[in-house]
Amino acid sequence: MAPIRILMADDHQIFREGFAAMFASSQEIVLQDQAANGRILLAQVEKYRPDVVLTDIQMDPVDGFEVTRQLTKQHPEIPVIALSMYEDNYSIIEILRAGACGYLVKNAGKDAVTDAIKATYRGESFYCRTASRKISALIASGRYDPSENQSSEFSPTDRRILQLLCEDYDSKEIAEKMNISLVMINRYRMQLLEKAGVKTATALVFFAVKNGLVRW
Numbered sequence: 304m305a306p307i308r309i310l311m312a313d314d315h316q317i318f319r320e321g322f323a324a325m326f327a328s329s330q331e332i333v334l335q336d337q338a339a340n341g342r343i344l345l346a347q348v349e350k351y352r353p354d355v356v357l358t359d360i361q362m363d364p365v366d367g368f369e370v371t372r373q374l375t376k377q378h379p380e381i382p383v384i385a386l387s388m389y390e391d392n393y394s395i396i397e398i399l400r401a402g403a404c405g406y407l408v409k410n411a412g413k414d415a416v417t418d419a420i421k422a423t424y425r426g427e428s429f430y431c432r433t434a435s436r437k438i439s440a441l442i443a444s445g446r447y448d449p450s451e452n453q454s455s456e457f458s459p460t461d462r463r464i465l466q467l468l469c470e471d472y473d474s475k476e477i478a479e480k481m482n483i484s485l486v487m488i489n490r491y492r493m494q495l496l497e498k499a500g501v502k503t504a505t506a507l508v509f510f511a512v513k514n515g516l517v518r519w
Contacts, residue, residue, distance in 0.1 A: 307354045308333050308354045309355045310334075310337070310344060310351060310353045311334065311386075312339070312340065312341060312356075312362065313359040313362070314359060314361075314362045316339070319337045325416065331421075335351045336351060340364060341358065344365075345373060348374065348381065353381060355381065355384065355423055356384070358370050358383060360389075361387070361486075368401050371383045372402065374402070379402075382404040382405070382426075383404060385403045387408060387409065388409050390408060390434055391482065391483065393483050399438070400458050404429070405419045405422070406434040460491070461495060462516055462517065464488070465495065468508055474489055492507075
């Protein structure tokens with residue numbers, strides 16, 4: 304049986320080197336290449352056409368959310384596994400809505416990573432234990448619906464941030480209300496400006512109201 308061909312991206316060189324060493328002698332899984340950010344990863348996907356992609360969530364200039372969205376649209380046959388230091392609800396929900404088939408914390412052992420790669424290669428989903436429990440709780444509480452249209456341009460989290468922006472909350476206040484890091488909120492805001500095709504916060508608010516994305 305041919306080995307499973309994978310690509311991975313992470314902005315920390317030490318983690319990339321450790322990951323490469325993990326599969327250096329594997330006969331089942333071959334790491335074709337590694338990337339320091341999402342932009343490089345997307346180019347590598349076009350070059351190698353891997354069987355599975357693993358990507359860190361928080362990277363610049365192109366993060367794991369955008370990588371996953373693009374791969375889901377352009378190469379739906381390639382499963383994506385998210386790698387993260389965090390297991391907050393919003394990161395889990397957003398990466399799943401983007402189209403990820405798996406979610407692993409970065410301290411996962413080789414067995415867990417191998418199981419995730421094999422499962423997603425077979426067309427199955429794989430989540431680390433903590434993420435799996437959180438996903439079950441989110442589904443039970445109605446905060447996440449797996450059948451929801453993942454291709455929707457503005458996700459519920461996008462709409463929540465837009466609503467708070469329209470209510471004149473600043474980034475720090477939004478981060479506190481949504482229990483998300485300020486860095487993540489600022490990243491969301493930049494993505495929202497890009498999605499709306501505008502350049503200023505005022506124009507973004509006007510766009511949200513005009514297009515019925517918020518309650519006004």
